[in-house]
Amino acid sequence: xxxxxxxxxxxxxxxxxxxxxxxxxxxxxxxxxxxxxxxxxxxxxxxxxxxxxxxxxxxxxxxxxxxxxxxxxxxxxxxxxxxxxxxxxxxxxxxxxxxxxxxxxxxxxxxxxxxxxxxx
Numbered sequence: 285x286x287x288x289x290x291x292x293x294x295x296x297x298x299x300x301x302x303x304x305x306x307x308x309x310x311x312x313x314x315x316x317x318x319x320x321x322x323x324x325x326x327x328x329x330x331x332x333x334x335x336x337x338x339x340x341x342x343x344x345x346x347x348x349x350x351x352x353x354x355x356x357x358x359x360x361x362x363x364x365x366x367x368x369x370x371x372x373x374x375x376x377x378x379x380x381x382x383x384x385x386x387x388x389x390x391x392x393x394x395x396x397x398x399x400x401x402x403x404x
Contacts, residue, residue: 289342289366294344302325302331305383306321316355345359
């Protein structure tokens, strides 16, 4: 079963730089906590959460709660065309300095799960 998403809505979701950076990291990592995105993108938790909420409303992302933390992943039920577009964008933007910095900060986090990361 595919998630029904209109192309214009999907492209609007990806058109914001913060949302695109989140999507790129989620595409690469599979699942991330809000705090991991906050650290990696060097943005405030409320700003990241607003963007993730919009992506959830559009059914591009799924979230799961574990205690007080919410973990996000790309909706695996997106239509093939939407996943192909995202894969092509990620492949191209991996070359950018901004994305390389995002990945470097994410990898530099001491611990990458649960309260050890988010509690700091």
